[in-house]
Amino acid sequence: MTSQSSFRHYARIVQHFTFTRAPEVLALQASPLLGIFLGGFSLERWGVIRPGILLLGSLALTAHIFVFNDWAGYDSDLHDTRRADLVSARQGISRRDVAGAAIVLLILANIAFAVLGILPILLGCAIAALGFLYSSSAGFGKGRPVMGSLNHLFGGVLHFLLGYSLVHTLDANGLMLSLFFGLVFAGGHLNQEVRDYESDFHNGIRTSAVVFGRQRVFLASLCTFTVAYAIPAILAALGILPGLLLWSPVLWLLHVAWSLRVLQRGLGFETAVWMQRRYRLLFALIGLAMLVR
Numbered sequence: 001m002t003s004q005s006s007f008r009h010y011a012r013i014v015q016h017f018t019f020t021r022a023p024e025v026l027a028l029q030a031s032p033l034l035g036i037f038l039g040g041f042s043l044e045r046w047g048v049i050r051p052g053i054l055l056l057g058s059l060a061l062t063a064h065i066f067v068f069n070d071w072a073g074y075d076s077d078l079h080d081t082r083r084a085d086l087v088s089a090r091q092g093i094s095r096r097d098v099a100g101a102a103i104v105l106l107i108l109a110n111i112a113f114a115v116l117g118i119l120p121i122l123l124g125c126a127i128a129a130l131g132f133l134y135s136s137s138a139g140f141g142k143g144r145p146v147m148g149s150l151n152h153l154f155g156g157v158l159h160f161l162l163g164y165s166l167v168h169t170l171d172a173n174g175l176m177l178s179l180f181f182g183l184v185f186a187g188g189h190l191n192q193e194v195r196d197y198e199s200d201f202h203n204g205i206r207t208s209a210v211v212f213g214r215q216r217v218f219l220a221s222l223c224t225f226t227v228a229y230a231i232p233a234i235l236a237a238l239g240i241l242p243g244l245l246l247w248s249p250v251l252w253l254l255h256v257a258w259s260l261r262v263l264q265r266g267l268g269f270e271t272a273v274w275m276q277r278r279y280r281l282l283f284a285l286i287g288l289a290m291l292v293r
């Protein structure tokens with residue numbers, strides 16, 4: 001392979017993963033970004049270099065987890081009719097190429113975290129380990145009921161703390177805030193399992209939705225989100241978060257109303273995606289409210 005053809009090949013790999021994964025990767029950076037601000041970030045004290053390096057590392061780490069998941073599902077994703085045309089195998093990207101991209105991203109993330117100190121490295125390694133278990137472990141991965149959601153719970157907690165610990169020592173407030181993000185991650189994952197029920201069932205992936213049924217898992221998602229909505233209201237009542245978040249139960253009522261509508265329409269891919277867009281909007285509003293001084 002000539003140098004020009006090699007460049008084109010690697011450019012196609014970057015273009016493919018940017019197109020398929022960039023929106024999710026970027027959206028998930030809200031967690032460490034809010035961690036930085038809720039930890040007490042000020043431009044005068046911290047500047048932009050260290051937070052910028054951390055966010056670059058977080059971007060690389062999150063992208064690594066998605067790309068590694070693509071590597072683990074390289075063959076099974078071909079049987080997902082909704083994704084088959086976009087998977088790496090259909091784009092002339094080999095499984096070895098996917099593995100190489102995942103390794104490069106993990107190295108870049110670790111370099112960024114190494115610049116910042118030992119704690120970011122430890123948190124980053126823990127998040128990467130959860131990603132490895134989720135995608136490739138038979139006992140602790142996405143093919144084991146409940147375990148996938150627990151994985152996202154702990155991953156969401158650690159991802160927030162990655163930003164929070166950059167500007168603040170770990171404390172009870174930080175842990176309570178991180179639990180909110182972990183619950184949002186876990187509730188979203190349960191909704192995702194409802195969304196992907198058909199492809200997971202045909203691929204023999206024993207997610208919670210496949211084992212327990214879509215309706216039970218959707219209701220479990222609603223219960224998980226309910227606890228998440230309660231945390232900002234409690235912290236606002238304690239004066240830890242802005243008083244505006246005392247109104248977060250109103251958003252919860254809207255979430256419940258939309259959930260009832262989904263149950264009436266019937267659970268499936270389209271309704272799960274419809275619900276996903278709406279609860280993401282609600283939690284985006286809560287995240288913005290957290291920044292109110």
